[in-house]
Amino acid sequence: MKLLTLNFLTCARKACKQEPSAFPLHPREAELERVEMELNPEFLVNVLPRLEWKAIRSLGEELGLPTLPETAPEESDLMDATTKEPTQTLRDLHALLVETSVSNGKLVCGHCGHEYAVKEGIANFLLPSHLV
Amino acid sequence: MLPTPDTSHVDYDQIYEPAEDSYLLLDTLSSSSETAFLHSHFRSHHAPLAVEVGTGSGVVLAFLAANSTTIFNRSICTLGTDLNRRACIAASKTVHKACDNKAAPFLTVANADLTSALKDGEVDVLVFNPPYVPAELPDLSLHAKYNTADTLSSSEAFDRDSHLLALSYAGGVDGMEVTERLLDDIPRVLSPRGVAYVLFCAQNKPEEIKSRIRQWPGGWDAETVGSSGKKAGWEKLCIVRIMKATTN
Known part of the structure; x- marks a missing residue:
C-alpha cells in the first residue's frame, strides 16, 4: 500500500468521518x-494541489x-526553471508517496483509536458489526 | 482495441471471473464517445483519482491504470476496494502485471466494505460492477471467519468459497441491496468534478433508478452510456454515468 493512499483514506467508522483527528490514519509498527x-514528474506536479500537505508531512x-518542507511547495518548486530537471523536493515526494509502501503493521485512527491491520500490503478496513 | 489485462493467476473458485459485465465496462470506458468526454472533463491538470469498488479480479482497475493515457489523456492514480481479501491480493497482481511499474501510481486494493474507508470528496472516477443478481445476500456474520482463515476442513473450504463467490453476484432484493448502499455514499465520496460508472441489469430497473438520482439534492445527472444484451434476456446490462449536473 503506497503511502500516497493515506491522502485519500480515513477511518471507516461513520462517527469519525467528520472528525479532523481521524485524518490521516497513523501508521504504527509499520x-x-x-x-x-520510474519518476513521473507530470504526475507529481498534478497531484501536488490535492495533497493534504500537513498530513503528508506528518506521515x-x-x-x-x-x-518535507514546512509549507506545501509551489509547482515551480518541483521543476528547476533553468535546467528543466526535477528538483530534490520532487524527488523526495516521489520517494515518499510513490516508492514507499506499508507492507505490514497497523493504521490507527487518531480519533477513536481503532487499529486497522495491514498484512502483506493489504489494509483491512472491515469493522466488527458493533462498530459499523 | 486496448489489451484486456491478464487475469490467469486469479482463482475463480473464490473470485468473480471476468464476464460479459466486466467486458461491457472495458468497452464503455474506452469507447470513442466516453474517452472524448473524459478527455474534456479532466482537462484541468489535477491528477484524477480513479477508484474501483469491488474489484474482484481487478480486470477493470488494471485496464484503467494501464491505459490511462488513452482513456484520460493524463496520468491518474488508481485505488481499489473489495470485501474479499483474496480478491484484493489477486487484483493488485492484475494491476502490477498490466502496468509493469511504468504507468502512474497504483495505490492499493483495500479490504473494505464499498467506499467506507474513503475520505470525503476525493474520488474523480468511481467504477462499480455490483453484485446485481436478485439472490439472497450471503451471511455477513460469517465473513470475518471466511475472509482470513486459511486452514479449514475441505467442507468448510467449500462453504468459504461459496460465501466469497456469493459476495460477487448476490444483490438481495431486486439485486439492488448492495448497490443502494453504494449509491447512498456517492454524493459524499465524489469530488466536485467526480463521475461514477455503475453497472445495472434489467431487473434492477435502471430507468427508475436514473429518475431517482436526478432528484438527489444539489442536482445530479444520470445517463446510460453503454449497454449490451440486445435480446430481451433478463440479464440485459447497462452502464449508467452519474455526476453533478453542470450549470451552463
Whole structure:
C-alpha cells in the first residue's frame, strides 16, 4: 500500500468521518518497503494541489523519512526553471508517496483509536458489526 | 482495441471471473464517445483519482491504470476496494502485471466494505460492477471467519468459497441491496468534478433508478452510456454515468 493512499483514506467508522483527528490514519509498527518506480514528474506536479500537505508531512515525520518542507511547495518548486530537471523536493515526494509502501503493521485512527491491520500490503478496513 | 489485462493467476473458485459485465465496462470506458468526454472533463491538470469498488479480479482497475493515457489523456492514480481479501491480493497482481511499474501510481486494493474507508470528496472516477443478481445476500456474520482463515476442513473450504463467490453476484432484493448502499455514499465520496460508472441489469430497473438520482439534492445527472444484451434476456446490462449536473 503506497503511502500516497493515506491522502485519500480515513477511518471507516461513520462517527469519525467528520472528525479532523481521524485524518490521516497513523501508521504504527509499520514495516516499510521501497520499490523503485520510474519518476513521473507530470504526475507529481498534478497531484501536488490535492495533497493534504500537513498530513503528508506528518506521515513522513512519523515514519522517520526525509523531512518535507514546512509549507506545501509551489509547482515551480518541483521543476528547476533553468535546467528543466526535477528538483530534490520532487524527488523526495516521489520517494515518499510513490516508492514507499506499508507492507505490514497497523493504521490507527487518531480519533477513536481503532487499529486497522495491514498484512502483506493489504489494509483491512472491515469493522466488527458493533462498530459499523 | 486496448489489451484486456491478464487475469490467469486469479482463482475463480473464490473470485468473480471476468464476464460479459466486466467486458461491457472495458468497452464503455474506452469507447470513442466516453474517452472524448473524459478527455474534456479532466482537462484541468489535477491528477484524477480513479477508484474501483469491488474489484474482484481487478480486470477493470488494471485496464484503467494501464491505459490511462488513452482513456484520460493524463496520468491518474488508481485505488481499489473489495470485501474479499483474496480478491484484493489477486487484483493488485492484475494491476502490477498490466502496468509493469511504468504507468502512474497504483495505490492499493483495500479490504473494505464499498467506499467506507474513503475520505470525503476525493474520488474523480468511481467504477462499480455490483453484485446485481436478485439472490439472497450471503451471511455477513460469517465473513470475518471466511475472509482470513486459511486452514479449514475441505467442507468448510467449500462453504468459504461459496460465501466469497456469493459476495460477487448476490444483490438481495431486486439485486439492488448492495448497490443502494453504494449509491447512498456517492454524493459524499465524489469530488466536485467526480463521475461514477455503475453497472445495472434489467431487473434492477435502471430507468427508475436514473429518475431517482436526478432528484438527489444539489442536482445530479444520470445517463446510460453503454449497454449490451440486445435480446430481451433478463440479464440485459447497462452502464449508467452519474455526476453533478453542470450549470451552463
